[in-house]
Amino acid sequence: MPSSRTRADAERNRARVLEVARALFAERGDQVQMADVARAAEVGIGTVYRHFPTRQALVEAAAGQRFTEILAFARQECLAAPDPGAGLELLLRHIGEVLDRDRGLSGAIESAMGSGEPSGESRSALQEVAGTLVERGQEAGVIRADAGVEDVYMLVCGLAAVIRTGSGDWRRFTRLALDALRS
Structure with missing residues (x-):
C-alpha cells in the first residue's frame, strides 16, 4: 500500500505534467507529443503515461481543467x-481572453476531441451560470426578453471562431454581441 508521501508525490507529478502540457499545447498546439511533455516536466515518460495513458487523455484533462477554471471564474466573479x-x-470577455491566450490548446482540444466545446457536467454547469446571468439581466431590464442560454452559447461559439480563424478583433465581436443582447 502506497504511503501518503508516495501519493502526494504522485499527485504533484500529475499536476506538474498537466501544467506543463497546458503550457506546451498553448504554445505549440497539436504538435506536442507525450515525450515533449515528459522532457519539459522533467519526469520520465512512464510517469506521463501512468497519469495519462494516452495523448487524448492528457488533452481531455487539459480541457477539463480549463473548463473548470472558466466555471470557477463564472461562479466567483460573474x-x-x-x-x-x-x-x-x-x-464573455473572460472566455475570449482564455481562448485568445490558449489558441494552441484550443486547437489540440478540437483535434483530439472533435470539438472545443465543454460537454457533460462542465457544459451543464456553465449553461446554468449563463442562464442565471441572462435571467438577472432580463429582470433588471438590461437584457432583451427573448434572449436565452442558447444565444449565449451561440455567441461563445462565434467568439471562438473569430479567435480561432483570426477573422477579426474578438473584443469588438464581444462588444457587438453584447449590444445585440441588450434590451
Whole structure:
C-alpha cells in the first residue's frame, strides 16, 4: 500500500505534467507529443503515461481543467457582479481572453476531441451560470426578453471562431454581441 508521501508525490507529478502540457499545447498546439511533455516536466515518460495513458487523455484533462477554471471564474466573479448586465459581459470577455491566450490548446482540444466545446457536467454547469446571468439581466431590464442560454452559447461559439480563424478583433465581436443582447 502506497504511503501518503508516495501519493502526494504522485499527485504533484500529475499536476506538474498537466501544467506543463497546458503550457506546451498553448504554445505549440497539436504538435506536442507525450515525450515533449515528459522532457519539459522533467519526469520520465512512464510517469506521463501512468497519469495519462494516452495523448487524448492528457488533452481531455487539459480541457477539463480549463473548463473548470472558466466555471470557477463564472461562479466567483460573474455571479458576484453587482450590476446585472456586467456578469454576462465579464463571462464573455473572460472566455475570449482564455481562448485568445490558449489558441494552441484550443486547437489540440478540437483535434483530439472533435470539438472545443465543454460537454457533460462542465457544459451543464456553465449553461446554468449563463442562464442565471441572462435571467438577472432580463429582470433588471438590461437584457432583451427573448434572449436565452442558447444565444449565449451561440455567441461563445462565434467568439471562438473569430479567435480561432483570426477573422477579426474578438473584443469588438464581444462588444457587438453584447449590444445585440441588450434590451
